[in-house]
Amino acid sequence: MTVAEYDKCVSQYSDNLYRFALKSLRSDDEAKDIVQESFLRLWENREAVLSGKEKSYLFTVAYRLIVDRVRMGKRYTGDESVLRTSPAPGRPDYNGISELIDRFLDELPPLQKSLIMLRDYEGYSYREMAEMTRLSETQVKVYIFRARTALRRIIGDINNIL
Template sequence: MKKRDKSELFLHLFHSCHEKLHRYAYTLLRDSDEANDIVQTVFARLWEKRETVVFEEDIKGYLYRSVHNLCMNNIRKDSARDRYLSYRTGDRDNFMQGGTEQQTLARELEKHIAQATGALPEQCRVIFLKSREEGKKYAEIAAELDISIKTVEAQMSKALKLMREKLADYLLTILLILHINHLL
């Protein structure tokens, strides 16, 4: 198939499916902007792969599955961010009001989180803090910093990996202490 033919098929597919895919993503996310970002990402990835993709009848199934998967990833990511923000605000306060041992553990945890965050490379740290402390979505961060969403995703992935590595031993110790105290 000629390059021009694939481009024309892609444009036809985009115009005929974009609105339906957006509605589908919206039913999962309940956020029009996020749904639009997801659909745009799916089409951008398809455009990047246009030379190897076969534009046949099953391409629509591929598009819907891609939208579904990205929506689920987005929901999981938002859930993790919400849990982190919940700890950083209300739940942390409840934890800090516990016994002296809990307060000490909470202060230690905050100290280690601050150290691990401070050790991140600068762009990684800025993106991580905007996501986790300011609660911004990847698209918002990308627009604010004038970088691509892919860069934000890559930097967040790097930040989370580094944070897990730096905090793994400490968090395991805290969980064991809390579990033992709960059993007593």
């Protein structure tokens, strides 16, 4: 991988990688650290990463770093309001919906949450997710099925309350 190819990867994938880390950790600083560490590892292992597999490599590294941080109990507990903005006048408040979805996702086990985010937010295939998480494709499908079932139950419980 040349410097130009690396720079292209940074410009192409840094935003998606950041959003993935931010949704998982809820901390701007932690998400930036994950992105920086992921790209550092890409550069350090540039000779071993196959051409065309850079995105999978980056998300795999980020996923594992996030799992490590969650296991160590370094989840963000600070003020999340700094990440929110008010909607423009006359525009719907999608932040409220986004926050509600985030709360629903937070009720899932970490692995299920990560798989849902990789599949539904980032568009990864089952095979790619299996490679990233070191699970079989069947296991990935089962975890996603269970996560979606749990989300339906959670949303159903909320509808019954409202």
